[in-house]
Amino acid sequence: MPEQVRLVGRSSSHYTRLARLFAEELDIAYAFEPVHDLASRDPVDYAGNPALKLPVLVLPEGPVFGAENICRTLVAGARQPRRILWTEQLPDPRARNAQELVWHGMGAQVQLVFGMQVARLPAENLYFAKAADGFRNALAWLDANLESVLRGLPPRDVSLLEASLFCLLEHLDFRNTLPLAPYRHLAAFAAAWRERPASQRTAYAFDVVAPG
Known part of the structure; x- marks a missing residue:
């Protein structure tokens, strides 16, 4: 996992919070980038997610779509193993x-x-x-x-x-x-x-x- 990853989402979203909870529990540093306009229909505003959904974890190798998918990616890249x-x-x-x-x-x-x-x-x-x-x-x-x-x-x-x-x-x-x-x-x-x-x-x- 890079030193700091970028998480695109909303602080008011339960899916985004799930991803953030895992990052915090795993002690993974991340930069949070909020999406302000949920009425947008442009995938660019959703870090390239074609489904126009959040959250998205942005890694050097590409984006990771969806809360559970992000949680699994964070666990796989964590320095300290957790149960x-x-x-x-x-x-x-x-x-x-x-x-x-x-x-x-x-x-x-x-x-x-x-x-x-x-x-x-x-x-x-x-x-x-x-x-x-x-x-x-x-x-x-x-x-x-x-x-x-x-x-x-x-x-x-x-x-x-x-x-x-x-x-x-x-x-x-x-x-x-x-x-x-x-x-x-x-x-x-x-x-x-x-x-x-x-x-x-x-x-x-x-x-x-x-x-x-």
Whole structure:
């Protein structure tokens, strides 16, 4: 891994935060480059990602697209080995279901935020109403199963499941999408992960365009 890599994304994005969390946990220096205009349809504004999506890790040999892809690239280039638990290493179907529902929740959060808060489309549209229902159902399942899933995980320094779940849960409050309070186990999990130094160094924020 070069001395410093470039990460293109948004401080308000849970996918970007997942990549930043891994970089911080692995003690990898990176320069963060925010994208201010999500309405842009020019791949150049997304570090060359033809899908017009973030984050992107820019390396001398070329860009790396997508949060999980970036996390794996960072781990592969880290100087100090860490015990990373990936999806394919999860011990049972329930844990893998948890990861699937986290990914679903992250996608639904983008759908709801971009559709209703950015594009200002009506919330009563079936497209958003069904997404919100499915999101709530996924959170309820995660809340009911989280403790048993975590108890069954093998020893690790960082797991993709826990890191991505934390990014999702923190984003609910940040974007004022769904209240976390009804999900007692998820709220306790988020509070514990919030104490990690890497979590505190990657807190959500809205990127501000510098004057001038």
